[in-house]
Amino acid sequence: MAIEVRIPTILRSYTGGAKVVEGGGDTLSELLSDLDSRHSGLRGRLVTEEGGLHRFVNVYVNDEDVRFLGALDTKLSDGDTVTILPAVAGGAFGFAAAAAMLGNRL
Amino acid sequence: MARYDSLLDACGGTPLVGLPRLSPVVPEGAPPVRLWAKLEDRNPTGSVKDRAALFMVRSAEEAGRLRPGDTILEPTSGNTGISLAMVAKLRGYRLVCVMPENVSTERVQLLRMYGAEIIFSPAAGGSNQAVATAKQISAEHPDWVMLFQYGNEANARAHYETTGPELLRDLPSITHFVAGLGTTGTLMGTGRYLREKVESIDIVAAEPRYGELVYGLRNIDEGYVPELYDATVLTRRFSVGTRDAVLRTRQLVEVEGLFVGFSTGAVLHAALAMAHEAVKAGRRADVAFVVADAGWKYLSTGAYGGTLADAEEALEGQLWA
Numbered sequence: 001m002a003i004e005v006r007i008p009t010i011l012r013s014y015t016g017g018a019k020v021v022e023g024g025g026d027t028l029s030e031l032l033s034d035l036d037s038r039h040s041g042l043r044g045r046l047v048t049e050e051g052g053l054h055r056f057v058n059v060y061v062n063d064e065d066v067r068f069l070g071a072l073d074t075k076l077s078d079g080d081t082v083t084i085l086p087a088v089a090g091g092a093f094g095f096a097a098a099a100a101m102l103g104n105r106l
Numbered sequence: 107m108a109r110y111d112s113l114l115d116a117c118g119g120t121p122l123v124g125l126p127r128l129s130p131v132v133p134e135g136a137p138p139v140r141l142w143a144k145l146e147d148r149n150p151t152g153s154v155k156d157r158a159a160l161f162m163v164r165s166a167e168e169a170g171r172l173r174p175g176d177t178i179l180e181p182t183s184g185n186t187g188i189s190l191a192m193v194a195k196l197r198g199y200r201l202v203c204v205m206p207e208n209v210s211t212e213r214v215q216l217l218r219m220y221g222a223e224i225i226f227s228p229a230a231g232g233s234n235q236a237v238a239t240a241k242q243i244s245a246e247h248p249d250w251v252m253l254f255q256y257g258n259e260a261n262a263r264a265h266y267e268t269t270g271p272e273l274l275r276d277l278p279s280i281t282h283f284v285a286g287l288g289t290t291g292t293l294m295g296t297g298r299y300l301r302e303k304v305e306s307i308d309i310v311a312a313e314p315r316y317g318e319l320v321y322g323l324r325n326i327d328e329g330y331v332p333e334l335y336d337a338t339v340l341t342r343r344f345s346v347g348t349r350d351a352v353l354r355t356r357q358l359v360e361v362e363g364l365f366v367g368f369s370t371g372a373v374l375h376a377a378l379a380m381a382h383e384a385v386k387a388g389r390r391a392d393v394a395f396v397v398a399d400a401g402w403k404y405l406s407t408g409a410y411g412g413t414l415a416d417a418e419e420a421l422e423g424q425l426w427a
Contacts, residue, residue: 056329058345065311065343083345085315087329 003031003076006083014042028059029072031082046084047072056087113150114196117160118268120148122276122394127361128378130385137390139381142277143364144269147400151185151192151220154269154398158291159189161264162253163197172251174198179243179250181205184213185399186255186289191220202250204243212403255289257333265295269396274303277394281384284377284395286369287311287343290335292396297339311343312376314351314369344379346372352409352417354378355401359410367399368409368421 002022007015015021021039025031029047036043046057052071053059059066060083066074076082110116125141132139146154166172177200180190187203194201201222205213217224227239244250255261273280273296283300285292290311297309348368355371358364377395384391401410409417 055331056327060345063345063347065313065345067337068340068342083315085345087331 002078004081005031005035006081008085010086011042011045011084014039014045024078025076027072027076028061028066028074028082031076032072058085058087059083060085112196114160114193116150117156118149119272121145122273123364125358125362125364128357128374130378130381132385136385136388139384139389139391140393141377141381142280142392142394143362144273144394144396146397147366149189151188151216152399152402153185153189154292154396155185155189156192157264157268158255158258158261158289159186159193161260161267162255162258163190163193163199165258165260165263166251166253167197172199176200177202177247177250179204179247179252180255182255184217184403187222188213188216188220190253191217191222195221202243204239211406216403255291258291259334261289261291262295262298262334265292266299267295270296270299270303273394274300277392279390279392280304280307280394281389281391282308282310282377282380282393284310284312284373284380284393286373286396286398287313288369290332292398294334294336294339301339308341308380309339310376310380311340312373313343313345314372315345315347342376342380344376346375348418348421349414350375352414352421356410359401364397365401366397367401367404370395370397370399373398 002024005021005023007019007021012018016039021035023031023034023038025034032043032046046054046059048054053067061069061074061076061080063081063083066072069075122142122144125143129141130139146157149156163172163178172178175198178190178194179202180187181204182190184205187201187205191201191203202225203217203222204225204227207226207228214224225239225243244252269292273283280300281304283293283296285296287293293309293311300307301309351368351371353371354374355366355368358366358371358374373395377393380393381391384393404410407417407420409420411417412420
């Protein structure tokens with residue numbers, strides 16, 4: 001068994017178009033490094049230079065947000081499902097439109 | 107007291123009802139684990155958004171930003187628009203809503219009935235198209251007032267001053283508060299209030315996970331986190347897929363006779379997870395969750411009948427929460 005990782009459309013250029021990839025690791029950080037060894041550049045889109053999760057990226061382990069589980073140190077086990085999503089869930093339209101009207105940079 | 111001077115005065119004060127059939131069975135002698143539904147569909151226009159709309163308009167009036175006859179512009183995928191339309195009508199404003207064309211027809215009919223004008227943004231363009239549409243409208247009408255529910259502190263304050271106190275009054279033994287995460291107003295306001303009053307309460311967010319079409323971004327940097335959002339208010343956050351949301355929505359009406367919208371199904375999914383964790387740990391739990399609206403506006407999706415796979419397909423590409 002391995003860890004299943006669901007990749008959002010906007011990051012599939014790093015996975016050759018694959019929607020789901022597999023990886024391994026005892027923590028989220030290890031998993032992302034493992035993925036990066038086969039899908040070069042992916043880790044850099046998710047983790048900032050300061051070593052934290054990118055502000056506009058949400059990562060879920062078995063549907064729970066890792067920011068409340070230990071972020072990159074979140075423990076993983078074989079059979080877990082990791083889902084990566086851009087941070088727009090819960091009304092993508094409204095967020096984007098509202099921000100645009102207020103002249104915020106998106 | 108169930109008499110009010112006007113519809114606006116009847117906002118809030120919603121019932122909190124127990125769900126004895128859906129609450130998990132605990133082993134004999136173990137402390138009780140109970141689920142409670144806060145029926146926000148019992149607000150004047152049928153959703154939790156009435157609270158925020160009323161507070162945002164009043165706050166803008168007090169600040170002198172809104173004067174009689176003004177036009178309010180709001181990007182909304184539904185409920186906030188309906189609430190604002192009602193409040194605008196009763197307080198003497200014109201409302202223009204910008205919304206994607208992939209929302210249910212009931213929402214559009216309701217908005218028009220309440221007197222709102224609607225500008226559609228093509229669904230296929232995702233949020234990029236919405237951005238373009240919004241920029242254009244905003245540039246053409248600089249005098250229109252946008253209340254901007256994603257960054258308006260009155261949105262969260264509505265829940266700090268009303269929803270939170272109501273919950274604590276009705277359920278002093280509350281251990282968990284679960285609600286949907288959109289503008290984040292409900293969770294931020296209610297969550298802050300309850301955290302001040304109830305030691306080690308869990309504030310749990312359930313976020314709808316949409317189909318691919320909705321995430322119409324070109325890259326990660328186009329993401330957006332609402333200005334109201336403060337992660338320190340939450341203790342847990344879950345992403346709930348369409349299938350789980352539909353399953354729980356059906357379960358609520360089948361088991362407890364409670365007919366709700368799909369976002370509430372997502373919230374119940376997280377609430378049940380909390381309840382089952384408590385049972386496993388042998389802890390007492392009173393889990394209160396928000397029923398944001400009833401199911402009427404979503405009947406045309408067809409997702410209340412047929413198989414779960416059919417329902418999932420019917421909701422693909424729709425903003426169901």
